[in-house]
Amino acid sequence: MDTLLRRIDSEIAADGGKRSKSRKHVIEIFFKAGTHVTVEELTRAARRRNRSVGAATVYRTLKLLARLGYATEHDFGEGVRRYESNLSPHHDHLVCRKCGGVSEFEEPEIETLQNEVARRHGFLPTAHRLDIYGYCRRCAPAAREEAAR
Amino acid sequence: MDTLLRRIDSEIAADGGKRSKSRKHVIEIFFKAGTHVTVEELTRAARRRNRSVGAATVYRTLKLLARLGYATEHDFGEGVRRYESNLSPHHDHLVCRKCGGVSEFEEPEIETLQNEVARRHGFLPTAHRLDIYGYCRRCAPAAREEAAR
DNA sequence: TTGGCTGCAAAACGTTTGCATGTCT
DNA sequence: AGACATGCAAACGTTTTGCAGCCAA
Numbered sequence: 193m194d195t196l197l198r199r200i201d202s203e204i205a206a207d208g209g210k211r212s213k214s215r216k217h218v219i220e221i222f223f224k225a226g227t228h229v230t231v232e233e234l235t236r237a238a239r240r241r242n243r244s245v246g247a248a249t250v251y252r253t254l255k256l257l258a259r260l261g262y263a264t265e266h267d268f269g270e271g272v273r274r275y276e277s278n279l280s281p282h283h284d285h286l287v288c289r290k291c292g293g294v295s296e297f298e299e300p301e302i303e304t305l306q307n308e309v310a311r312r313h314g315f316l317p318t319a320h321r322l323d324i325y326g327y328c329r330r331c332a333p334a335a336r337e338e339a340a341r
Numbered sequence: 342m343d344t345l346l347r348r349i350d351s352e353i354a355a356d357g358g359k360r361s362k363s364r365k366h367v368i369e370i371f372f373k374a375g376t377h378v379t380v381e382e383l384t385r386a387a388r389r390r391n392r393s394v395g396a397a398t399v400y401r402t403l404k405l406l407a408r409l410g411y412a413t414e415h416d417f418g419e420g421v422r423r424y425e426s427n428l429s430p431h432h433d434h435l436v437c438r439k440c441g442g443v444s445e446f447e448e449p450e451i452e453t454l455q456n457e458v459a460r461r462h463g464f465l466p467t468a469h470r471l472d473i474y475g476y477c478r479r480c481a482p483a484a485r486e487e488a489a490r
Numbered sequence: 491t492t493g494g495c496t497g498c499a500a501a502a503c504g505t506t507t508g509c510a511t512g513t514c515t
Numbered sequence: 516a517g518a519c520a521t522g523c524a525a526a527c528g529t530t531t532t533g534c535a536g537c538c539a540a
Contacts, residue, residue: 210514212520231504246522251505267416271530272504286464299458305451306473313446314478315435316485322471324455329463336465359539361495380530395497400530420505421529496537503530512521 196223196279203260214238214245218253228266228274228294268294268323284322290331345372345428352409363387363394367402377415377423377443417443417472433471439480 200219201211221237222229231250238245254275257263266274268287282303283296302322310317326332349368350360370386371378380399387394403424406412415423417436431452432445451471459466476484 208519210519212513214521244522247504248506248523249521252520265418267418269414269416286459286462286466288464289467295462295464297458297462299454302451302454302458305448305454306471309446309448309451310435310473310475313435313444314481315437315444315473315475316481317473317475318438319475320471320473322455322469324459324464324466324469326459326464326466326468332463332465354540357494359494361538363496393497397498397531398496401495492540494537494539496535498534499532500534501530501532504528506525506527508525509523510521511523512519514519515517 200257200260200262204256207260209256214242214249215253217242217245218250219257222254222257222263222275223277223279227276227280227296228268229276230272230274232272234275266321285324286328287323287325288328288331289325290327290334293328295328349406349409349411353405356409358405363391363398364402366391366394367399368406371403371406371412371424372426372428376425376429376445377417378425379421379423381421383424415470434473435477436472436474437477437480438474439476439484442477444477 197216197220204211217238218234221234221241225234225237231247231254234254235245235247235250238250254263254265258265258275262278263275264278266276266285268274268285270292281298283298284302286295286297288294306320307317327334346365346369353360366387367383370390371383374383374386380396380403383403384394384396384399387399403412403414407414407424411427413425413427415425415434417423417434419441430447432447433451435444435446437443455469456466475481
């Protein structure tokens with residue numbers, strides 16, 4: 193974790209950037225925060241540590257992390273962008289329509305099939321997103337009842 | 342097509358809605374339009390037929406179609422929402438990062454695997470979205486060159 | 491006649507940007 | 516000193532909403 197922060201620091205330097213206090217706070221908080229955070233959540237958390245951090249800096253820092261490959265932007269269709277750290281291996285999402293919870297899964301076979309499909313279309317894939325929408329274990333019973341009505 | 346419009350009409354009526362001229366135009370144009378249209382594109386097209394159609398009506402009509410299950414909202418990360426008719430069978434997308442083109446594919450095996458994964462997580466799936474990002478056949482060579490530089 | 495529907499303009503939303511100032515190297 | 520980063524507020528583009536009038540049932 194500490195090594196990670198140092199590595200990012202030097203990558204930022206190599207990219208022509210500097211180490212600032214606000215940026216450091218945002219980065220630390222981002223990697224400690226749960227997955228799929230919004231800028232608003234991060235800003236609030238960063239402000240708790242340093243009152244003066246502005247939202248613009250959080251936006252800029254996350255864009256930077258995304259550009260360096262440490263974060264991924266997500267859009268689950270809520271009208272807000274969410275960010276996720278790229279430290280854990282790639283995974284896809286199960287998004288609950290009722291409680292909004294997002295859980296994750298990996299399925300190597302799906303990945304393989306995707307690459308195959310892409311190749312078949314002469315398409316050079318660089319990334320993909322697979323989100324399954326529905327009802328999670330806890331919300332599914334209620335959803336079934338509503339549908340029956 | 343005509344039957345479709347009549348069916349939608351009666352579903353709107355059953356939903357407590359009325360048939361208005363503007364709405365009818367928007368719906369017709371939406372189903373004739375190519376796939377993945379934006380509200381702005383539809384508004385322009387609708388205005389050609391009826392100068393006074395407002396964007397708000399197009400937004401409202403598409404939300405209505407989506408609620409009734411005739412349209413799907415898409416977000417390919419351009420900052421604009423795109424709508425697609427649900428008439429053609431389900432498919433997934435290959436999104437080109439260079440030219441922005443979107444092509445489609447179907448892969449039943451992927452669908453099957455998705456349902457399996459969901460079930461394994463106690464998740465009740467209702468829909469999903471799979472977008473593969475990368476470079477299309479035409480743009481891939483240029484992308485490879487740039488990467489090599 | 492009642493309610494939904496409309497167009498318009500204004501508001502709201504998340505995000506980006508311009509700028510003067512502050513901070514790192 | 517110089518370059519880059521910051522916070523603020525204004526700008527932005529898309530989508531939503533309030534409202535007075537309109538139109539379908």
